[in-house]
Amino acid sequence: MNLKPQTSSSNQSERVGIYIHIPFCKQACFYCDFHFSTSLKKKDELIEALIVELDIRKNEFKNSTVATIYFGGGTPSVLTLHEIESILDAVFLHYTVVDDPEITLEANPDDLTASKIIELSKSKINRLSIGVQSFFEADLKLMNRAHNAAEAKKCLTLATQYFNNISVDLIYGIPGGTNQQWQENIQTVLDFNIPHISSYALTVEPKTALDALIKKGKIEDVNERQAETQFRVLIEQLTAHGFKHYELSNFAKPGYYSINNSAYWQGKKYIGIGPSAHSFTGNSRSWNVANNSKYIKALASKILPSEVEYLSVNDKYNEYVMTGLRTMWGLSLPFVETQFGLDFKLYVLEQSNKYIEDGLLYIEANCLKVSDKGKFLSDGIASHLFKI
Template sequence: MHLYVHIPFCKQACHYCDFHFSTNLSRKSVLVDAICAEISLQKSHLPKRELSTIYLGGGTPSLLTEWELAQLMTTIEQYFTVSPTAEITLEANPDDLDPKKLQMLRRYVNRLSIGIQTFDESALRWMNRAHTAIEAQACVALAQAAGFDNLSVDLIYGIPNRSKDKWQEDLYKMLALNVPHLSAYALTIEPDTAFGRWQKKGQLPAADEVLAADEFEELVQALTSAGYEHYEISNFAKPGQYARHNTAYWQRRPYLGVGPSAHSYNGYSRQYNIANNSRYISEIQQGNVPATVEKLSLADQVNDYLLTGLRTQWGCSLAQLTMLLGADFAQTQARDLAAMYATGWLTRQGDQLLLTPVGKLFADRVAATLFVE
């Protein structure tokens, strides 16, 4: 089983981010109390109590004090059994990772996911990131010196109005850090962000899809040549060092999400916590979990599997799709499958449906074409 904890606080708002967070840290400790209370309220949500992964995301979980982090982990251990081999990940920003903070984190977590995004100083400023290019490089060496050998870094590609060699420099510097895992995402412009508002006013052009596609291909070439496995569209890992928690999402395993805006999934329903810190705290203090539950139809379950499974190197099993649908998927969707094979975006290998290398650029479109009603 798997647990996600959402820490909805940041020092400042990145111009591209539409995740739920607040830059007002005054109620951080009160919200941590509420998350601990939700863990108690949700202790029976998962079919089993043993956790094989815990993921502290956000927001910026590296803003937690030792007291707050210890409180969370103690509460988790009170209501769940944490496997001795559990992967325990904390998302961190480079500017939070000094030697003292890293030694503290090492006592509670065994994996860091560091939001570097780019080593380009001007791009960092443009995106309103809180760290500098120097901190972006230094934090990884500091984490390794503190004993973290299970590290992931995030990069963003498709950043407009910069020379082509800047992305190549990002890749070169990332590879030089010798980390076992990379997550890389195309810059997207979401409406309720600074970039979205700038774009609406005509102050920012639309995302350059051609640039993003070119840089994605460079990314795949550079990482696979360096021995990384491209095991999910946005994720690369050295052999055997996949992100176990995120892999659980893509393979439709049950997980519980606690905290404002967190999602949960048990195979048959999804649950969405309210994305409002004050209302979340108020409801939890009254003993209520402020969540909306969506029951998944058979079609929903099939479509979820297509949307997530096709993104991975394992693809989707036709036998599994047939079991979920209650009818022969290959026969039911024969016309759409044939169309996707013809585009060269999808291929079949035995029982598995897999995206081709070019198909990875159109993953959502392929999945949507195969959706059932």
Template sequence: MSGIYIHIPFCKQACHYCNFHFSTSLRYKNELIAALLGEISLTKDFFPEAVKNAGAVETIYFGGGTPSLCTKEEIDAILSQISASFEVAAGAEITLEANPDDITEERLLQWKDSGITRLSIGIQSFFEEDLVWMNRAHNSSQAWNSLQLATKYFDNITIDLIYGTPGLTDDKWKQNVDRVISLGIPHISCYALTVEPKTPLQKMIREHKLADVDPDHQSAQFLLLMTWLADAGFEHYEISNFAKPGFRSRHNSSYWKGKPYFGFGPSAHSFDGESRWWNIANNTTYIRSIEQGAIPYEKEVLTPVQQVNEMIMISLRTLEGLDTSRLIQQIKGIAQDEILRMKQTILEESARYISNGLMVREGDWLRLTYEGKLLADGIAADLFFD
């Protein structure tokens, strides 16, 4: 069982905080879509064992960039090529990321006809001043109207919200969350604003044109968020993700469970359980390579210790937590007695986090508390093996 991620590297304009691979020029869009189709077809030749062992594709995710810039014909062609190259399971979850300014009744009907089953809408905020500050392509009216329209055609919708920005008061943050709840949106992904290297946001903060983020402010808003959404019946099933029962993201959940996945498009990553490979993050080089019958990728084989550390990192971010007994079944290349020693070390090292209320233990399982989730990455890193 596996997933497929499709990276569409185009946007109308650059958000100040974004460090993903994208271009605001659509000049090579047709060529890139053709290259995407070529890469999907080539994968069985370049990675035959990975394709053979992957099983049926359960999820397909159009990310970016802005996939809602694709035409219906382009989406149909990509899905058709996936079906020709892989076995796609009946009832597969097919997600499309969309910006509010691209959402119209006509586009919604086209997406449903293409087989899209889930929409991921990049709202970020319902306040005009926040959207201008982020340099988003949509305005506050489009943010609200797009959701009202989308809910008429799709039941399975997730939206993105950003918290911890300098101008976002706790009252405004609550209004953003309450608006989503009021529409019955079943899934919310919430992210603390991160100042990424080489972004316009980092440059403007460094030049004192914008205020820097306040980690304490972000932590406070995250704690408020967890309380509000728990009261509204959402499961906090991953650090940044909240869902009504039955509406977890199947695609993203497969990442956190360590399942294999294929990524297509420039900068996209793939994983087969023991190895990871990723495409070059350059549109022109990607296109030219595929035209010559070669996938332009780099690859690393994870050591057993790296596999253990990844399991610690991704598992502690989830509601279920880290099942240390999984180490024995999942990690290859280490003797069983060594695995048992590593398991015992993890349980012993977690004791201090349990004593200070950041973690709880139930048998072989370790889970983070509300306060522990504020420090998830740091706690995970502290449990890593060298």
């Protein structure tokens, strides 16, 4: 899969994505700071509002072709198949869609019953992203996940019978979790022959339940050294089994890279549908209000409740640096010069010198890349290459 930086010029063949935010969960995971509600009372109204938003924004993509549709959240798997299909029908009604789009549904193991998996396999959904996080009960309880380890294994047993394209989420750096348990988590996913794994360090976000519990001394704080050790174990174990570490948090077998996420890293356009969802045009970012009631009320009047930020050249450069250094393709130096100017190319090379000398960055085929040694520090390195 050859992914190269794309310009954001509008043309007939431009491929774009649609992200659909489903802001409902059965219960709140302690680490989560995304927008969601544990009350499903307004689910019907919310779905109707999503359909209205898809309609009123169709002209944004009138000269583009939708290649990916991604149901994120929240927990999209709390929706019934009928509800999912009503949203997809609106997409196919109002937008030009490629013949075989990647359509991903984020799902939790407790929602993926045998009947639900079979239903989904007969729908337009062709990719599942399953939020397992861990196969150990203590980890799941610490994070307040809605499923247990047995449900996680059962859902993977069933899902792999009906879907080829599956991604599993795992979290490392969990307080109290050992390196041996982490290796077992990875091996369990490998045993199911899953072709894509997304893995993230447990992060303590401000104002989350996890943050409060750590401050009260009820849960140990995250140990960064242990997280880094487990990150390196993850890379070693997955690359030994034929996975490509194609983005900092993502690993895939050949042919199973996430088309949706890869488009984000390439700087392609997408619209975000739903409360709190973000959109990107190449020149601006916008985001919807993060409040279900306000979102529903606005869309009932066919008003889009969003704010817009127009991006400067520095903003675009900084974003390219941040996303590019997270991927195995790195930063294309010719692209930096063409897109942003020679000054930016000279600047990034100058700022990179000390990291190259320390073995954290290297240049290969005119691309600036993060070395294995520098991967865990990637985001911090990127911030030092920013132009303020």
